[in-house]
Amino acid sequence: MSNVVKLNSVRHARLQDRARGVTLCQSGFHKWKPLAGQRFDVRQGRLVTTERCERCGVERTILT
Numbered sequence: 001m002s003n004v005v006k007l008n009s010v011r012h013a014r015l016q017d018r019a020r021g022v023t024l025c026q027s028g029f030h031k032w033k034p035l036a037g038q039r040f041d042v043r044q045g046r047l048v049t050t051e052r053c054e055r056c057g058v059e060r061t062i063l064t
């Protein structure tokens, strides 16, 4: 039985951690991670870097 309690608390901690991350995302603090493979936008002559938030999956593109 103690095992079950332990598992539940671990799961609860993980949920709390995720909730904290989503709160950060909603505040605009995303955890950006560049996606593999960069595109080059010929029309604008700039390097287009695509990044995705590890937590909520939102994507953004940056022109450099």
Ligand SMILES: [Zn+2]
Pocket: 025, 029, 030, 031, 053, 054, 055, 056, 057, 058
């Ligand atoms: Zn995010």
